[in-house]
Amino acid sequence: MPERLSIADVWSALEDLRARRPLVHNITNYVAMSVSANVLLALGASPAMVHAVEEVEDFAAISDALVINIGTLSPPWVAAMGKAVERMRTAGKPWVLDPVGCGATPYRTQVAAELAVLSPAIIRGNAAEIMSLAGESGAGKGVDSVSRADDATHAAAALAARTGAVVAVTGEVDYVCDGAGCTAIYGGHALMPLSTALGCSLSAITAAFAAVRPPREAAMAALTVFAAAGSAAAARCRGPGHLPAELCDALHLMTPAMLAEHVRIAAAPAG
Template structure:
């Protein structure tokens, strides 16, 4: 199924996506998923996981703001998704900044996400290759992380997406790059986190590699449109949400290259 087919299917099916994300990202992530054509649910309590996660099309987990109760919910949700063959996406935000965060990321990774999405520094560090990230911001190029992404894909079985000016996605056997967007995108807090939620929406309707690629392409295509209208980061966010809803399959297809 191509990126354009998945975009059409997403809007037709409006999948329910269970998004466990950080405090900073909740609003923008929910709005991105809604604008793209899916239905977000932003809950994290362990007590609700058993009832709720199985009725969703996909799960996304972002470790941006950790606490012990939230980690319990993340682990429970990942295990529940696995038990019900529900695809899930892991975003190991700044997993290298503390031992606690590293342990949580490794625990979640061991539960076999369908898609692993991070910036170059996060992917390099997760592969054991260092990396020069500063908090949630990458200090490395996407190109520098491509070999690490392929190694992680082979090791974990997950599709690995490295995001940046030109995104890279691989399942170890295949790879693709996605170009476009705007230099304003990193100026909007949690926009990258919201991309993880969008990957979950696509994972609910298509295979993991296709889903990751489609989400990356949808984001870049919307960024292209918003960049033509925005005066700065504030107006870009408004135009970006509008563009996510308005972008057409041909715009998405144009961002992808091998």
């Protein structure tokens, strides 16, 4: 079982992130771009969306971390993803894979599989995506999962062992898995899946944390901060409409006390 971060560790990672203000290169989907940028800014990172093959390598060269999200993929974007990833690998800088909708179509599943073996530091997805990417028959519905994250921890651990990536599978409970096992993060709110692209935004901040912490710590810190912000934000909402704005405010105003109040980090129940 992997070591668990304390709330103090998470707070320290956030302080370091804010001090460094990492430049996060996003090659992400059209739906997620605006909310991801706002979430990264509220957290304390510097986001940029750059996708043309003519410049992705040059931009990757100046970035501190990269997130690749295949939500609205097409061949020119996939070509750019490959080039940006290669540049990050060569430079020893971290990149995060969000295999949106993996399992929904053969094209999407194939692209996700090809990216997964290019040494991502972290892979983050919902249960259906992670199960599909691990080669299990996941239960997806378009880009939404109808499986519970709890059911995907075995697949996540297997995927981690095969790819060398830390695998974060998020849902009602979130899990961070590597080859040695999974840690559970309890937090968030039921309104979160009703606001689009919040999972994509979580992948983006995972990349930001990966600029200042090793992959497993980065994933745990990102999921913890996001779960706390989501929970605090939802407490101020009567529906999903204002959730992205409240989430940004909660990230901007985050304190150690908010982390302690809204999230619990624990060993994952034996699967």
